[in-house]
Amino acid sequence: MSEQDAAGNGYDFARIQAKWQAIWDELEPFATRDPDDPRPRKYILDMFPYPSGDLHMGHAEAYALGDVIARYWRQQGFTVLHPIGWDSFGLPAENAAIKRGLDPKKWTYENIEQQKKAMKQYAASFDWDRVLHTSDPGFYKWNQWLFLKMYERGLAYRKASWVNWCPQDQTVLANEQVEDGRCERCGAFAVKKKLTQWYFKITDYADRLLDDLGQLEGTWPSKVISMQRNWIGRSTGADVDFVIEGRDEPLTVFTTRPDTLFGATFMVVAPDSDLAAELVAGSTPEVQAAFADYLTQVQKSTEIERQDAGREKTGVFLDRWAINPVNDERVPIWAADYVLADYGHGAIMAVPAHDQRDLDFALKFELPVRVVVDTNAPVTGAIPVVDPEAPIDDIPSLDPLATGVALNGDGRMINSGPLDGLSKTHAIARMIEILEKDGRGRSARNFRIRDWLISRQRFWGTPIPIIHAENGDLIPVAEDQLPIVLPETEGLDLMPKGTSPLGGAADWINTTNPVDGSPAKRDPDTMDTFVDSSWYFLRFLNPNDDTQAFDPAEAEKWAPVDQYVGGVTHAILHLLYARFITKVLYDMGYVSFTEPFSALLNQGMVLMDGSAMSKSKGNLVRLSDQLQEHGVDAIRLTMSFAGPPEDDIDWADVSPHGAEKFLARAWRLAGDVTSEPGVDWSKGDRALRRETHRFLADAPGLVESFKFNVVVARIMELVNATRKAIDTGAGGGDPAVREAVETVALGLNLFAPYTAEEMWETLGYPPSVALATWRKAEPELLVAESVVCVVQIDGKIREKLTVSPDATEAELEALAMASPNVQRTIAGREIVRTIVRAPKIVSIATK
């Protein structure tokens, strides 16, 4: 297949691959076993895959990049933990079971075997001793343990609420799993369903999840940080209590604009909230009927319709009234679906003059609008503007009733009693003071993020370790009873029907109440698979320990993960959950750190002709075909060389064939080296040595800043220089040539491990190049003998001087002034300024 192609000279990747796979299997160079290894440690982790069958181009990119980093740190003298496992619970296995009658367990583990083989062929330097599968009872036992710990702390709880339901997958979805109103997995429109479900209380950690993002600044992609910030969505403002006529309890609302409280002319409650139901119950029969109609209509509308900001406002008046706490005005209470039941208090004060949504609503239902901020007035920075007497200019342009545009900018308060004359920021602070003094409000914060819904009505997941007593009590399973193992699928109907298939496993679901021995049932639901992946990185430390989830002492040694590598598709879901669980484990005292992943690299996607590959688009490039055609090393190299790792790779723009040619070229160098190992480098050709050492000096920084494409380019340069030295210069026997080729092998180990091993062996060394250490550049070889100093006159280059690298500024200036070119150019001009930056540039400014 490749005997005579790329190189025409016998570079046969298929032969090399087969040869080294066998050697690696024997040598196991990447197992991390010695607990007393004195070397510094690095934990390099690739996001573990779902066992989907074959590896695809996306895997190939991710594992190539992660492996560069793992191999790099080994070369730098670190002991590297680089494990792999499988995120092996989840819907595809179950769907395959339903569709094709396969056992999900069998399907899963067969796929894992296939992928494992492919990963080994791909030369990923994983520690194969530490493989884990989340679908092993030995793993999910600890998932159940984690659940119980969360339950003990009140962080796992059950509540009835409107949840996202996927009618296709017949299961609930977490908020994070709904995209544009659709199930992120199957694309079906999600619908709302009221169900009692298990939640993890991630909102308790919202502040810390947001604030700690600051620690990740610089080591996480700023894109991911901002996505998480957006997702958590903290707003600051105030809670304000409104007295309701005919109700003992006040109605509390959250607002980010307490300064506009004097402009609150009505209130709105979410129609699907308990509050609306209660208020309506105290109203007239006519209102009750109208409300019932409205509620039905709201619940029929899909999430998509409801989220369309441009859609016309709807609502019903409840014929109930509240009292504005600052001016004692009676304000009507409406129900409208632009207010969400599960944000804030499910109710708002409406300030139509200064909020577009409220204004739209007021215009439609002819509710009063009162301007309380003169947005035309100048705002003078931090100093409060206190001049209530100043005239309010240009009132008509300020009239939202006329323009239909709410005034949400800053300005000077008017019509607001004690706030009059203040600017927005000062008015907000002042209003909060007033409210707090009167006990009618307080400063408050709200979050966009909701609690994490973790129950799923599916079979292939971790059973929730809770027993339901006949009287409805929830009894956690005792820790020593774990794991609650999934029943066999034989005879079980896995068809989705809205309730968990586990409910149909009579032998399994029926149990006894551990308290009194009475009949009881197990919880029929399984956990979201994101629970598994939120702590799996700790399980790698001792994956077979059946006495604890992970060993805190090992965690102390290895964790947090030094470098995490994976796709940006998990920017919110997985990474947020893992951060959350890590903080919970910290609070419980199991770990001493609060962030799981110290650094994150998001690789881009592999595209074809500008769009994601898919069978239906007909632009699918099969990894197996590419490997067959060009070999593992060429594909890995292509992935690394295509561009910055976080950019998408368009397979139409890259050249695996070019990579293959280059590897053959590099490989041939090794055969042309005629000196023996151990020759004295110092006698070698100086120019080539300088190239080699420049590379040795620069490569580490480039790898550490993820400029893999540049490192590859630098290896290419070194290969080109070495080729030239062999053919037309020093010759294959020169020690500098051996030094250069050995350096190429060390560099290629990161990107093309098979070729690197083969070269290393040809050069006369025993395996493995992956365990060889990087060489230090010799400083004296890094200083150039001469450098070019540019002379600029008024920004234009007029002369280039060849000078010693340690020429002084005075020398350079003198040299520049002595140059005929310079003299000619400045003749008759007055020199205003001369700037010298030794040894690079002399810049002369004239008048």
Add this chain to the structure above:
RNA sequence: GCCCCUGUAGCCCAACCGGCAGAGGCAAACGACUUAAAAUCGUUCAAGUCAGGGUUCGAAUCCCUGCAGGGGCACCA
């Protein structure tokens, strides 16, 4: 609507703190090899950095405006 990122040869991409725009690759052209082509090897070619303005002795790099592309959040009070 709010927020973020990116625009450099035909294409993918380099360029440290602002200091000679070019490292590498792809494509192309030419040459060698070949009866010829492919493959292979060698040589060569290329833009003044999206547009406009500003700061500076000096701008791809910093600032402002605009255009183009990509992404995140979005009836979140």
